[in-house]
Amino acid sequence: MSQATDIDAGSTVAIIGGGQAGAEAATLLRQNGHKGRIILFGEEKHLPYMRPPLSKAYLAGEIGADALIYKAPVAYEKAGVELRLGERVAGIDREARRLRLESGESVAYDKLVIAAGGRARELSVPGAKLRNIFYLRTIADVELLQPQLQPGRRLVIVGGGYVGLEFAAVAIKRGLRVTVLEGAPRVLARVTAPEVSAFYERFHRAAGVEIRTGVAVSGFTPGPDGENVGAVQCGDGLSVAADFVLVGIGLVPNTELAEEAGLVIDGGILVDDVSRTSDPDIFAIGDCAVHARHGFLQRKMRLESVPNALEQARTVAAVIAGKPAPAATAPWFWSDQYDLKLQMAGISEGYDELAIRGSTEGSSFIAFYLKDGRVIAADAINRPAEFMASKRLIADRAKVSAKDLADDSVPLKSLIAAAAAAA
């Protein structure tokens, strides 16, 4: 037995947060050969589950709660992970290397992984505490929302991002009357080109969703009972009647524990290229972490996506177990609305050229974003095979002409090969 294994046998890794990032890190630690204790603390009482279906198939009632479970209990048993669900960590004592649980218990750690995710950003306007104003982050949130999804009810969604639009797609199919209010001049403004936003706006409107952009919500007023929301008020004097409201305006990373412990926070818990925080024994992964310099993007970035959560989990599991960290890859994401499967890779911000392959008049196309002649991002709608090729173009930072990218008769694989040969 090597000396390293002996040292390992005594070490405890504690993980704060039972989302996909925490669950993945816990089980992979063992696969990577960690010999000591692994303890996972999850505030929610559920087994670690996948959030993406909460605004898609699960919300629509197409899958049950069982299908949300990320890993079966046997996976944790096999990996010897101590699952402490329904337990909130209330404090980190870095000097003593101990966690303080809300129950009062104190638990020692040698290495700590913070995978605390985030919470829905709240809208702080007058009337925001009225009843029937909802947020969507957890299974518990969906349980509150499900009874509201009755045909004919008037739903106002504040925020035309992914969560708001996915919710709109499910609700309109159920026969609700749906209005989306978006503050920016177009939906998905932070993440896509105007052409892609226009496509989604058209699609939603054709399905019956009313979309109003450039609208600032200024408050909520009660309905006749004085308790439930009755209307959403907007800055321009517009008032939209509502039986219930979904607010989908983004996420606040859960950084408080880290901040109280004195770790560096900068729009998230700041981590280096192996997800280590300013304390060498503490790592942070998933939605709560901000990459000081993302390994692929080479810029500061906080990512809210399952692929990023899992990639960071893989990194910390390897590094804590004494293995080399896997190489960083281009971020990617997906969104399902109606029968549209959107898959996005790379970060389009800062692009100077756009190439559309296929037509935004149909329901299958790819928007390629280029900067200085190189592909930096792609949004693929209903083109899963070509999405894989697009990821490769982005990974290779391929130099490709916008004309060829836009030409459906030129196979993307030939562009990958040509760019590689020219590099």
Ligand SMILES: Cc1cc2nc3c(=O)[nH]c(=O)nc-3n(C[C@H](O)[C@H](O)[C@H](O)COP(=O)(O)OP(=O)(O)OC[C@H]3O[C@@H](n4cnc5c(N)ncnc54)[C@H](O)[C@@H]3O)c2cc1C
């Ligand atoms: C409705 C919705 C749809 C989404 N759709 C997509 C999608 O289509 N594609 C995609 O890539 N991503 C999607 N996302 C984002 C994705 O789900 C997140 O990026 C991912 O869940 C992040 O995982 P995480 O483990 O970092 O955080 P989380 O999933 O937030 O898990 C963190 C966990 O830590 C717990 N916790 C926090 N503090 C403590 C504490 N002090 N003690 C104990 N436990 C604590 C929290 O309760 C939570 O359970 C979606 C998110 C939502 C809400």
